[in-house]
Amino acid sequence: MNIKKSDFSEWYNTITKDAQLCDLRYGIKGFVVFMPWAVMSMNRMYAMYEQAVESRGHVPALFPALIPEEYFTREGEHVKGFIPEVFWVTHAGDTKLEERYAMRPTSETAMYTMYALWIHGVKDLPLKIYQRCQVWRHETKATKPFIRSREFHWIEAHDCFATREQAMAQVREDMEMAEEVIHGHFCVPFLFFKRPQWDKFAGAEDTYAADTLMPDGRALQLPSTHMLGQNFSKAFGIKYTDDKGKEEYVWQTCYGPAISRIYAAVIATHGDDKGLVLPVRLAPLQVVIVPIIKEETREKVMQRCKEVANAIGCCFFVKIDDSDNTPGFKYNQWEMKGVPLRIEIGMRDVEADSVVVVRRDTGEKIKVKTSEVDAKLGEIAGSIDKTLRARADKWFSDKLSFAEDMDELGKKLELHGFVRVPFCTDGMEAEKCADIVKDKVQANIRGSLFGSDAKPEGKKCISCGNKATIYLYAAKQY
């Protein structure tokens, strides 16, 4: 196993292969096979995220994967942003299609075509629909399993409202949902940035995106939520008749948590030099029982293993590893896989009427009375998630820094992830200032920190030297 801290890239490649999370040998660039151990965790993540989405009033639907070119090109900015990375379907059998179909890189244009047919009056609003699906983008940046591939799996929620205020409230709800699920359940810390105008979602008025940090200090974008305004509703004719009998265009938002990428953040945030470390509810198995067998005591030990397995509550998946491997091999293998809890049972333990419980997160070995196993496991499990979250938060909190000139920014970027700098503006006209930052210190401007209203007083823009009106954050990125 490689060392996570000093060579994250190698560590990540090794862990995705050794823990059997994916197989890169499929043979189409950027398309990877997601393997059972990863998919079982991602299914759990999906379940938690869908629960959060539905409890906030969204209902599920499934839209087609193919989008006729004509739908796809209705909103000008959207097309400009996505066209370079679209995979096209051009043939049916040997017959060339009259109109080609886009393999959806995102579903706005598929869904909004139908929304225009479904929405008539006030009673149809708000409309909050999500789907769980995969999308395809011919990424030109380097692909990396789970982090960036040309096919990825996500949830996309697309909502319509009667007013701008309601739409803006939805954007805030989306952020709050990310906090509940990604930080609360997955124990991954992040910050929400309002992206600068030159870096917003193609077709949106504003984009708010959650950025986390990889162990090498580079930012990784997790969910983003977009205030679409009326850009799409005007392009697609999504109108309703208001209470005065007047036709109005709806206000829209969309939200896209990419489960495969969030899974990458879970791996990177919690993993260590022995392999994966998973929050308890994300692990495909919560408990593995390793019997330590001598031929003459085999039956007694196995019997005790079964009793202990049966005594553990149904919210935990338990496996007794009775394979022929040696205990040491099993310890290493299940540590690599990130199983949160291990129970070791040998004749010694049977005689003492106890078991040895080992925590994956701390490696701590705890002797537990057989009769108290279930209660104790529940307690330790809670503590594991708390420990993981606290550990991640502590690391993350040190990654925020400040700089006021380019030299200082370059130095701070070496030690921290996000560096706050004074900037002239976050409007389109400042893109050239962001380019200067990119050129000089190879960092991107991620935007302004959402919820922070600090304003630079008497400071100058780090790039152009004009009066600074806003604090923006720079980071190297994936």
Next chain:
RNA sequence: GGGGAGAUGAGCUAACCUGGUAUGCUGUCAGCUUUGGGAGCUGGUUGUCUGAGUUCAAAUCUCAGUCUCCCCA
């Protein structure tokens, strides 16, 4: 999009410069012996990325393609 490195059984690798029967480890399968931190012995098992060229002869040299990794945009 730019630059660099690379591709030999399922995984890692030797042989490549200097063309001539493809090496070892791991895995896997069978059997026996084993089991408190990656067990041992015996036997079986699969391979030169694809295509073209040079040559008596290509894993090795040349060209093209595909894929992977790293760095930069």
